[in-house]
Amino acid sequence: MNRSTTTELARTVDGSSLSRHVVVAPGMCSGGSLVFGRIGDWTWEAVAAACRTNVHAARTPEGQPAYLSFYYFRVRGGDAVHPHGLAFGDELQVTSRVFQFGSQAVITLHRLAPAGLGLADTPLSPAELYEHPHPDCLYAENFNRWIARSRPGSNRRLSQVAPPDFSYGALPRLPNPYSPRTLVGRAREAGSFYATPPPGLVPAGPAHTSEYALDVVRDLNGAGLVYFASYFSIFDTALLRVWRSLGRGDAQFLRRKVVDQKVGYFGNADPGAVFTITVRRWRSTARPSIEAADMALRDSGTGRLLAVAGVEIDLDAS
Ligand code: KGA
Secondary structure, X not given: OHHHXXXXXXXXXXXXXXXXXXXXXXXXXXXXXXXXXXXXHHHHHHHHHXXXXXXXXXXXXXXXXXXXXXXXXXXXXXXXXXXXXXOOOOEEEEEEEEEEOOOXXXXXXXXXXXXXXXXXXXXXXXXXXXXXXXXXXXXEEEEEEEEEEOOOOOOOOEEEOOOOOOOOOOOOEOOHHHOOHHHHHHHHXXXXXXXXXXXXXXXXXXXXXXXXXXXXXXXXXXXXXXXXXXXHHHHHHHHHHHHHHOOOOHHHHHOOEEEEEEEEEOOOOOOOOEEEEXXXXXXXXXXXXXXXXXXXXXXXXXXXXXXXEEEEEEXXXX
């Protein structure tokens, strides 16, 4: 079939949406963070197209590099498409839509549908993602804020600065009830997405704490920042240690089905940083196969909260 030899064909659906046919290739599927990296690339492409901004080489008004940084990343796995369930050659229809979120931020929503569902020409509405998601599809929500380094060469204090050509006025607005601002703000304040435990979740066992030394080979992106997708793999490294301590095997970890994952990014780090990661587990009383991990990543030297993650996994699938 000719189509399956083409990895991606993006087309603009309207001023705020991109649609593409994707054949899953080795660079976007694994038990790690590759798929999140790819979704993030689609966010940048969608924002570049919708805002007519050179996202990939953006500059502050003073001419310093500006980055469309990831501040919150949520992904919800579906029955057919879920983050670690993609295989070489799977065909997807990916629809991405960008929403305005103030003068220095954007929200981008993505639907990864099995190509056979025929959703290529169905626009992605916020109500679909937040209220009636298709059970087979993977949905992702990216909240990005424009940043620049406050001091050249240091990632420790990033500040909000949008490039002068960032044009967001024509974008649709995300309806207020769907805004992740309060959810993320609370997670930052509490160091947890589970400060108010969701109904039906009860603590499972004691908290685990481990250290992770920033790996400059794997964790930095081409701009020298800790790569947003690496936060996923750093949290997964901590979670895998917990699974091993429970006697669970690596094969089971690789087969895990993520039904929901949230990551909030509150700070970056420089080479030489060591992180302390705390993992608390929860289990569902209604569905015993559902387990949640509530994780906080802090700079070991200063105790500063850099990121928080919450992940819900269906153990039956692994
Ligand atoms: N609880 C406690 N303190 C809070 C808070 C809360 N809920 N909300 C805000 N604050 C504090 C915050 O700590 C800060 O205090 C001040 O209020 C302003 O917050 O001045 P202080 O004492 O430090 P605000 O307005 O949210 O700004 P900020 O957090 O200071 O700065 C925003 C950014 C986005 C710069 C910051 O959150 C940040 O650095 N986030 C990490 C972004 C990141 O590194 N993403 C991954 C990088 O990679 C990436 O994105 C790409 C593109 N990649 O890898 O390819």
